[in-house]
Amino acid sequence: MTALALPAPRTAGRRLRWSIGVLAAPITVWLLFFFVAPFLVILWYSFGRKPSLYVTHANDVLSLDRYVEALNPTFLAVFGRTLQISLIGTLLCLVIAFPMAYWMAVKLPARLQGIALALVLVPYWTNFLVRTIGWQIVLSPTSFVADISRGLGLGTPQLLYTPGAVQLGVVYNYLPLMILPLYVTLERLDHRLLEASRDLGANALETFRRVTLPIVMPGIAAGLLLVFVPLMGDYITPSVLGGAAGSMVGQQVATQFNVAQNWALGSAMAIVLMIAILAVVVVFALLFRLVKALVDRHERVAIVEAEA
Amino acid sequence: MTALASGTPQARKRRPDAATVLLGVWGVLGFLFLFFPVLVIVAYSFNEGRLLQSYQGFGLGAYADALTNSAITSGVQVSIYVGVFSALLSAVLGSLAGVAVARRAGARWIGWLTALLGLVMVTPEIVNAVSLLPWFVTLGTEWGLTPLNAGIVRLIIAHSLFSCAVVTFIVRARMAGLSESLEEAAADLGAPPLRRFLDITFPLMRPAVISGALLSFTLSLDNTVLSSFVSTADATPFPVYVFASIRSALRPSIAAMSTLMLLLTLVALALVAIVLVTARRRTGEGMSLASTLAGG
Numbered sequence: 051m052t053a054l055a056l057p058a059p060r061t062a063g064r065r066l067r068w069s070i071g072v073l074a075a076p077i078t079v080w081l082l083f084f085f086v087a088p089f090l091v092i093l094w095y096s097f098g099r100k101p102s103l104y105v106t107h108a109n110d111v112l113s114l115d116r117y118v119e120a121l122n123p124t125f126l127a128v129f130g131r132t133l134q135i136s137l138i139g140t141l142l143c144l145v146i147a148f149p150m151a152y153w154m155a156v157k158l159p160a161r162l163q164g165i166a167l168a169l170v171l172v173p174y175w176t177n178f179l180v181r182t183i184g185w186q187i188v189l190s191p192t193s194f195v196a197d198i199s200r201g202l203g204l205g206t207p208q209l210l211y212t213p214g215a216v217q218l219g220v221v222y223n224y225l226p227l228m229i230l231p232l233y234v235t236l237e238r239l240d241h242r243l244l245e246a247s248r249d250l251g252a253n254a255l256e257t258f259r260r261v262t263l264p265i266v267m268p269g270i271a272a273g274l275l276l277v278f279v280p281l282m283g284d285y286i287t288p289s290v291l292g293g294a295a296g297s298m299v300g301q302q303v304a305t306q307f308n309v310a311q312n313w314a315l316g317s318a319m320a321i322v323l324m325i326a327i328l329a330v331v332v333v334f335a336l337l338f339r340l341v342k343a344l345v346d347r348h349e350r351v352a353i354v355e356a357e358a
Numbered sequence: 359m360t361a362l363a364s365g366t367p368q369a370r371k372r373r374p375d376a377a378t379v380l381l382g383v384w385g386v387l388g389f390l391f392l393f394f395p396v397l398v399i400v401a402y403s404f405n406e407g408r409l410l411q412s413y414q415g416f417g418l419g420a421y422a423d424a425l426t427n428s429a430i431t432s433g434v435q436v437s438i439y440v441g442v443f444s445a446l447l448s449a450v451l452g453s454l455a456g457v458a459v460a461r462r463a464g465a466r467w468i469g470w471l472t473a474l475l476g477l478v479m480v481t482p483e484i485v486n487a488v489s490l491l492p493w494f495v496t497l498g499t500e501w502g503l504t505p506l507n508a509g510i511v512r513l514i515i516a517h518s519l520f521s522c523a524v525v526t527f528i529v530r531a532r533m534a535g536l537s538e539s540l541e542e543a544a545a546d547l548g549a550p551p552l553r554r555f556l557d558i559t560f561p562l563m564r565p566a567v568i569s570g571a572l573l574s575f576t577l578s579l580d581n582t583v584l585s586s587f588v589s590t591a592d593a594t595p596f597p598v599y600v601f602a603s604i605r606s607a608l609r610p611s612i613a614a615m616s617t618l619m620l621l622l623t624l625v626a627l628a629l630v631a632i633v634l635v636t637a638r639r640r641t642g643e644g645m646s647l648a649s650t651l652a653g654g
Contacts, residue, residue, distance in 0.1 A: 074462075077471075081523075085486075157382065177619065178582065279482065286583065324482070
C-alpha cells in the first residue's frame with residue numbers, strides 16, 4: 051500500500067517544481083541575449099582588424115594580432131599601474147574598513163547600529179561621479195585646502211591629476227563595498243564565543259586570530275572581491291582625478307571605442323582586462339583555500355595535543 | 359563577593375578600555391571621511407561663482423540655474439524615467455528567477471544560471487559597456503530592430519542587466535528562508551500555478567521585490583559608464599551630462615542638482631528601510647537592510 055501510494059505525491063511535487071523552474075526562463079533568455087551575446091561579439095571582433103580610418107572593425111582576416119597590439123608597452127605600463135592601484139586600494143579598504151565594521155558590529159549598542167549603517171549607505175548612494183567631483187573640488191588649486199596650505203606658507207600643493215589622487219579616490223569610492231560585507235558577518239558573531247575564549251585564558255590577539263578571524267573570513271573574501279573587481283575596471287575615478295599621470299586601463303579600452311574608433315583593438319583590450327580580473331580572482335581564491343587548509347590543519351593538531 | 363562581581367561590569371562600563379576608545383575614534387574618523395566630499399558638494403551647491411571649484415560667496419543662484427537649464431532638467435527626467443522602467447523590468451525578471459533559484463537549488467542548470475548571474479555581477483562595467491554598444495548598433499541597423507535605436511530603450515536594457523541579478527539574489531535570500539510547504543498545500547488543494555503564485559508565493563516575497571526594485575532604481579540613477587556608451591544625443595541621463603561637463607567646465611548648478619538628487623535617493627532609501635522594518639515586524643523575520651544591500 052505504502053509503495054503504491056508513494057509515486058503520486060512525488061509526481062505532483064515534480065510537476066510543481068518543474069513549473070517553478072520555468073520562472074527562470076525569462077532572465078536566462080534576457081541575459082543570454084543582452085549579456086552573453088554582446089560579449090561573444092566583442093570576442094569575435096578581437097580576432098579581426100581595423101581596415102581603414104572610417105571603419106571601426108572587420109573580420110575578413112582572423113588573427114591574434116590585436117592581442118599582440120593590445121599588449122604594447124604603453125598598455126602594459128598602464129595595466130601595471132592599474133593592477134598596483136587596485137591591489138593597494140583593495141588592501142587599504144580592508145585595513146580602513148575592518149576596524150570600522152568591527153566597531154559598528156561589536157562595540158556599538160544595537161539601537162545605534164542601524165543609524166551607523168545608514169551613515170555608511172548615504173554617501174554610497176550619492177552619485178559615484180558626484181562624490182568624485184567632491185574630491186576634485188577639495189584637491190584643486192583653488193580649494194579651501196589649498197588656501198589653508200598657502201596660509202601656512204606651504205605654497206600651492208599639486209594634489210589633483212596625480213596617481214595619489216586616484217588612489218585616494220578609489221579607496222574612498224569603494225570603501226562602503228568593503229564595510230558592508232564585513233559588518234554583515236561581524237554582526238552574526240556571537241559575543242559569547244569571544245567571552246568563552248577570554249574565559250579559557252586566550253588573550254585579545256589570540257581570540258581575534260582563533261575565533262573572530264575564521265568567522266569573518268567569508269565576509270573578508272566577499273569584500274575583497276566586491277572592491278577589487280569594479281576597481282580594476284574603474285574609468286570614472288581616474289578620468290576625474292587622474293589626468294594624464296593617473297590613467298587606468300578602463301580609459302584605454304574606452305578610448306579605443308570612443309576616440310580611436312578601433313573596435314577590434316578595444317575589444318582585445320577589454321578581453322585582456324576581463325581575463326586578467328578572472329585570473330587574479332582565481333589565484334586569490336586558490337590562495338585563500340590553501341591558507342584555510344593550512345590553518346585548519348594547524349588548529350586540528352593543536353586540539354589533539356590539548357586533548358592528549 | 360557579590361558586590362565585587364557586580365562592581366566589575368559597572369567599572370568596565372564607566373571607563374571603556376583603550377582598544378574600544380581607539381576603535382570608536384577610528385569609526386568616527388571613517389564616517390567623516392565618507393561624508394567629507396558629499397558635504398563639500400552640498401556646500402558648493404550654494405556657490406555664487408561661475409565655476410564650481412572656486413567659491414565666490416553664498417547664494418541660491420545655482421538652484422535657480424539647475425531648475426531652468428534644459429540640459430539638466432531633461433537629463434534628470436531621462437534618469438528618472440530610465441530608473442523607473444529598468445527597476446520594474448529588473449524586479450519582474452529578478453523575482454521570477456529568484457523564486458526558481460531558491461526552490462530548485464539542487465538542479466544543475468540552476469548552478470549554471472547562478473554562475474551566469476555571478477558573472478554579470480563581477481564583469482567590469484566598462485567591458486559591459488563596450489560590448490553593448492556594437493551589439494545595439496548591430497541589432498538596430500542590421501537586424502532591423504528599430505526600437506533599439508532609441509537611447510531610452512538602450513539605457514533601460516543596459517541598466518536592467520546588473521539590477522536583475524541583484525534582485526534575483528535578494529529574492530533568493532528571502533525565499534530560501536521560507537518553507538515550500540505552503541505552496542505544496544495550495545497545489546494539493548487544487549490551486550492552478552498562476553493562482554498559487556499570486557496568492558501564496560508573491561505575498562511572501564513582496565518585501566524583497568520592493569527593496570530590490572528601489573535598489574535597482576538608485577543603481578540606475580547612479581550609472582555613468584554604461585550610460586555614457588549606450589545613450590544617444592536625444593536621451594542623455596544626468597550623470598552623462600555631468601561627465602561630459604568635466605571636460606569643459608563644471609558649474610555650481612551641477613552641485614545643486616546633485617544635492618536635489620541626493621534628497622531623492624534618501625527618500626528611496628528611507629522607503630526601503632520602512633518596507634523592510636514593516637516586513638520584519640509582520641513576519642517576525644526577514645532581512646536586515648545591510649544583508650539586503652550587500653546582496654543577500
